[in-house]
Amino acid sequence: MRGPGFLEQLEQALPGAVSGSRLDALDPWIEVAPERLVDVCRWLREKSEVRFDALECITAIDWFEPDPKKAAKVTWQPHTELVYHLWSTASRVSIVLKVKLPRWKGDVPGQLPEVGSVSGVWRGANWHEREVYDLSGVMFTGHPDLRRILCPEDWEGYPLRKDYEQPIEYHGIRGR
């Protein structure tokens, strides 16, 4: 499954969905276009030779350097990266999906970037997506119940973003 045949099948079934891959990495990964993510996930779960029937984890990585001196040295453009870890119970193999999103939708601060929800593919994705929304501020379109999960519902900001600033005060509790 980690051979090139797998990628070709995916490319054949969903042309243009894969925008990059490294199958020889520590954890083999493929990069998927954000608008095709749900299709790719459905294909991986239902159609591919290796059925990825479990979604283990969704992680959002904020690629942003708040310090201007350090930011001048980095080689990447600021963006948010979603990482999906999938697992196949029958074949006991894993695959990693990566999706690149802008930090803000249309580069307007405050407008959360959007990506399709995979909670219709794996029901277990529901809570994982709520957590990513809560802590990293990614909007999952089509999610049945997108609310904050770990932070209180009236919390402001997205703590796992690199430019997050802890509130000075929350309901009379001093934060800093």
Add this chain to the structure above:
Amino acid sequence: MAQLIDDDPRIIEFDVRTDEMLVNMGPQHPSTHGVLRLVLRTDGEIVSEVEPHIGYLHRCAEKIGENLTARQWIPYTDRMDYLAAMNMNLGWSLAVEKLMQYQVSERARHLRVLIAEMGRIASHLVGMGAYGLDLGTFSPFLYAFREREKILDLFEEACGARLTYSYITVGGLTADLPPGWLRKCEEFLDQFEPVIQEYHSLLTTNAIFVKRTAAIGVMSPELAIEYGCSGPVLRGSGVDQDMRRDGESIYTAMYDGYAFEVAVMKNGHYPRDHAYPPVPTDAVLGDCWHRFFVRMLEVVQSMDLVRQAIDRYSACKGPLGEPVKLTEKIPAGDAYLETECPKGQMGFYLVSDGSAIPWRVRARSSSFSNLAVTHELCRGCLIADVPAIVGSLDIVMGEIDR
């Protein structure tokens, strides 16, 4: 499913329909294992909907991890699953070692197996005892804690702490075992082995316990997999998966040469069936009783593994090796590793930009996924079954909220 008979409370309750009511359970409810809040929508005694509210213990450990070096984050992993802190340390250490492509010494490998399996016994003892509490019996809790104390004593002697150990660390372990430790450990195992029969008579075969757990909260293997359930919760549904055997090579290599059979029902039998009480006729694969029973089997399995580890560790004369520097630089890249912790598969994900401080750390909690399935299991059950179902998932809030 067990046959519903006319005097079954579920039948009677369905006849007397009343108004729906929202009942709040927790966050300080004793049977919710920490600070879990459940909002139940009930019609009489029947629960139509359960909504877990979590986050009361949230301290954003992942954000803290972005401000510390990889080794400095070890104490924070202790506080995730604080009932199996050794296994949490191991999970994070292995994930970092995977990215560093670091190999620990043979002696450290066997010592890690020894310690991790002792941690598993301790965690399952709490799970078992607390499950008895959830169902209204107090004595098994005391029996379980009596034995757990002895494990904590051993851990204290090895690393100085009783709960948050930080013993296993990146590159090995912080110290070798003190002299005489192995003998004490063997004494404990010899003494502990017959005690397991007591647990079986107190809980496993107890008629009231079986009535409270058999055919309650039945989870199909498909449902368990779709929700990403793992550990005893997954194996209790008959899915043959254990990361110690099926995981990535850096983790399974630890168990190379160890003989153990995954505790899962295959063809209607658990491994080494004869030594255990028979499965009650009411029990259905995937119910609370099976999840509990898998944990009991794993206690025995871990005892076996500890004995094997003691032999291998004492036969191994090489050096233990030193842990990596606190400020060791981690190569740029990312690595994800899942290990089989007592509660399920705990995953750690690490993204590094080449400095000593990780760019992003992520903890995939097994209890988080296991708890997410509650609303499916509790639909249509009685209020009294809710603690039975939640207890059978054996969750730890420190790990869910992180």
